[in-house]
Each structure stands twice: as C-alpha cells, then as structure tokens.
Amino acid sequence: MLTVPTASFLLLSALCPPVHVFGARETTAPPGFGSAGPVVDMVLSSVPGSTSEVINYPACGGQASCGGVSYAQSVIDGVNAVASQVNTFNTECPSTVLVLIGYSQGGQIFDDGFCGGGDTNEGLTSTAIPISTAAQSKVAAAIFFGDPRRIPGESFNVGTCEASGFAPRPAGFQCPFASRVQSFCDAPDPFCCNGDDQAVHEGYAAEYGSQALSFILNQLSAFGA
Template sequence: MIRIASLLLFGATLTAAQCPQVHIFGARETTAPPGYGTAGSVVSSIISAFPGATGEVINYPACGGQSTCGGVSYASSAVQGVAAVANQVNSFNSQCPNAVLVLVGYSQGGQIMDDAYCGGGDTNEGLTNTAIPISAAAQKKIAAAIFMGDPRHIPGLSYNVGTCQASGFAPRPAGFQCPFASNIQSYCDAAGYAIEYGSVALTFVKNKVNALLSGSGGTGTGTGSGGTGTGTGGGTGTGTVAEWGQCGGIGWTGATACQSPFTCQVINAYPMSVKQPP
C-alpha cells in the first residue's frame, strides 16, 4: 500500500521519528483527477522498493482551460504547479532534513517538476523568474528526478531517454543546461511509460537513492548536452515502435522517429500525440 504523507497538506509537523528515509513527490498530467495520475505506477514502484518510503501528491490544478478542472488556463496551472512543487519539497525538507527525495512527473506534471528543479524560468507559461525555487538544502537531498512526456523536452540533453528528436510544445531554449542533469532521466516517445520504461526508471532511481543514502552520491552538476539517452522504446525496423509520444505537442506535424508503415497524427496536444498505422 502506498503511504502518502498527507499530514503535510494540512500543516501538521512530522517528528524525527516519523520521517521516512525516502520520500517521493508525484505530479499528474493535465485534466487528470487529483492524485498521481499516470505517474502513479512509477511512484508506487519506487515506494515499494524502499521499505517505509512515503509519497506525496503535488497539489496543483493540472488544467489546460477545461471545465472539468475549473477552467484554469494551462499557463496559470503550470505556474501554480511550479510554486506547489517548491513549497511542498521545501516544507518536507525543513521537517525531515535527512530524508532522500525523488521527483516524478508526467506531462504537465513533468513540466512543473522540470521548472522547479532546474530553474531557468518558463516564458512559454509566463514564469519569468529564472532562479531555482527549491531551496539549496532540499536540492542536496534530491537523489533523482523522472520526467515523462515533459513539454519542456528538447533534443540533445544528456538525460534524455528515448528516440524522440522533436521539441515539446513548451521547449527549453537552445543551449539550456540543467545543473542537476546527472540526477535526471527524461522519457519522451511512449504513452506506455510505466510499461516500456518503468523498470529502467526504477533501476535509475534505486541506484541514485542508494548512493545518497550511503553517502557516496551527490546532487550532481552535470552539464552535458550530447546524445538522446539509451531508452529501448524506439522499437525495431519491423514497425514495432512505441505508439505514443508527446514530444511534438501543439503544431506537431510528424516526428522524426516514426517508422514505416506508421505515420504521425496529432490527436490531442494535452497530454500527448499518437503514432498510428497509415
């Protein structure tokens, strides 16, 4: 059973004895009901891997103007989400300063995790402050971050996993470097992230968390920008490719990763686009 540190949402204070060794924050996608959304399976697998670990849902609108989520614009939702990530991470770290932290987000949830952890602002959504809103103390305790279908995706970042060579609908500027690149994996080319990459993400997180718990890991200062990762979701020449991808986002007219006999058609910019047979 997933343990959720819901006490924090109500302003309760944790004692040192109540603090877990590992705590995971999860952020859902646009229009998903309150909870972890698609990120839930990855969050659950991480919690299960560390006895006593707890999880916490990022409390934000997760909206893109739809009436089902209150009509909050995507930009406003994203800005509120970045603030929520920073506030919740900083609050938990202040109460449990020794706990190792993990960030997991899908779609808009990946975007707000990316913006909060890497900084740089997000002019696409009107976020002009380029500072990293997560405190320096909390930054040191974040062992790993998993972004899935992140709209901020751009090709060439060292932490990209997958075959996507298109940019997201809210891309990072050319030349962007995240100061915590070595702690991140960003998956971009499949809707079945938990199926295609769940075990890869879990292995990455376990290694990073265990290193930090043992004192041999750090917060990372990687700045590499080469390569697109080592994911296995690209399929083979027989056409058995991943069927979904968000990398193109709004205005996407076709991804470079599509294989014959597949063609690419946008069916929904939020949260994803789809590769379909011709």
C-alpha cells in the first residue's frame, strides 16, 4: 500500500478545485460531454476555479458507430466508470464538492451510480450504491436530462412527463439523495417518457439549462462551495 507523506498530501489537497463536475454523454454521441456539455460549461463559467471530467464509457446501443456494444453492456460499463472515476477523484481530493450531469444514457448511469437500487433492465443486479460513502457525501447536485429510468411521482421530477421511461425504476423506488437531484423530461420524449418526438429529447440543455444551473448553484451554496 502506497503511503503519501503528509507534506505531499497537503500539496495535492492545495491543488484540488473547490468544485468538480462529472459529465456523461448520450447514446452514440462522440467521446466528450455530448449534449450535457452546454450545462457543464455553464457551471464552469459560474464557479471560479471549478474543473470538469468526462465519464469514459461506450455510450452505445449496439450501433457500429460506437463499437457495437449492446445498450445493456454500455450501461453496466458506464456505472462502473462512474464509480471508478468519482471514487478515485474523491480519494485524491476529499474536500472537493462534486456535481453530476448526465444526458439520456448518461443520466441513466449517474442515476444507477448515485441512487443505487440496481438496474435489472440492463442486468445490473447489485442494489448497492457504487459511489463510495465518502464520495456520496460530497455530491451536491445530480442532473439527469432525459433519463430512461424516470418514473412518475418522484420528488425531483421536472417537466411535463407523467409516464415512465423505457428502463424505469420499480414503482415506489426512492433515491436516498432525492433532494440533491433534478430529472428533466417532457411528455413527447420517447426515451424518458412515452412520446414520439425525438427532437424533444435532444433539447433539454437549451430548454432547461438555466433552471438546472440555478439548482446546481443553490446546492453548491448549501454545501459551502
């Protein structure tokens, strides 16, 4: 086991940002933040010294354009990536406050990673929260845009959808960190709801970006960041 000298640890801590934003893209989007990018940028512009990090996962649904990885395997890989990257960063910078912003499949992997409960739709059988207890305590805000896990009646739901997404949570499921979450979805969306207008699914950053930013900033203030 590597032991970090106290002086070195203090130096590393001094280099840590006050706020770090993790972003996860939607299915088949090229590597990067995808449609979550504009909101990630809004946070970075609003919070001096903040930094960001892309969740590295396939973001695939079986298409050749993203490597042919099945949607289920992509979600499992994504949840594992969320746990690995968030936990590693928290270990290195334990005082940094964290923000999660995911779009579509990216929202699903953050939902599974932060709220736990498993994801039998995709073969994720463990119901444990894969983000560590220490990291959980530092997540001030989690934003899910077009999350396929959406179900009606959750306290953090925002938008006009009153139905479930295509990979819904079990009825009655409650995220233990509901007060730190906002999930955006409108009724015409075919992925987080039961509509038939894909353009709605692609428009959340423009429609709700300012509202999401306001929520994030309020949460950061509550966390002293």
